[in-house]
Amino acid sequence: MAEMNTNTQTHARGGGQRSKKLSTRVDMTPMVDLGFLLITFFMLTTSLAKARVTNLIMPANDGQQMPLSASKALTVLLGPDSRIAFYESNGEETAPHPQDIHTTTYAEASGIGSVIRRKQALLAAAGKPGELMVLIKPTTQSNYKNAVDLLDELSINRVNRYAFMDISTWEAGYFQ
Template sequence: MAEINTSPENGRRKGGRRSKKLSTRVDMTPMVDLGFLLITFFMLTTTMSKPKALPLVMPADGPATAVADSKSLTLLVDKDNRVAWYEGLTVRDGQFPVLGRSDFSVENGIGNVIRDKQRRVAKTYGDADELVVMIKVAEGGSYRNMVDALDEMKINRVARYAVVDITAEEVKMLAE
């Protein structure tokens, strides 16, 4: 609280009355206490930022489901923000499929390849959700690029996709 200190009058001087000078002093202790109480209150009641993670949907246990090559697309995420792709799931009988190359750009990136494949699957099978995309990350591929590939699945509304290990044949295809 504030205090007002009055000093006793020393006597009268010539020339009239002089007004009393009062000194004031403000005690800041309660204000500091209140400040610390408010800081403590807001620190304890605030919510800390929650980590953001992608939901992971695991397949049910059981035998593998066969998927036609005409319904599938395989993405090979490589180093330096590059991605290679081919139609189908695996290399068959030592025959390498035609390998297309792209990146994650908006104009001519892998999103265009995915949308084109969705259109062809929808035309053939009647539903674009029949498309199955396999994402395989090469040795030099970065985590960011894998997340970019997963983002493309979300952006293009791909219903079925999986992240799987890259095979030795596919590593050879990337090296060529």
């Protein structure tokens, strides 16, 4: 509790009375206890940030391959130094003509997101909206951040069908 000490001694000097000097002492222990109780209460009742993860749905491994037309597919090659190459293909091992392979970046206005939106618009005009399949082929020199950035672009553009695939030797040689 708060305690107040007073000095009640008076000294008479020269016939006059001197004013009393009171000393006050406030005990701060209950205030500190209350502070720690509040800190403990808020620490225990606060919800911490939940970790956000991307759900990855794996297909059943029944040995059969799904047919995919080249007009509905977009193959994206992730190279070193955040370089991206893309071309229209259904993932077959045949190399397209070199003029059919294009490069882009992760830029917001003119990067891989605009390529995806353009391809989606073409499919929607053909009466096949939502059928875009993106085949992602990272090289050994690409980094994890590039793959996550590409997955973010796919999520932003509502692409629900994508697959990570092994890169072929001629595709890996494209970035040499």
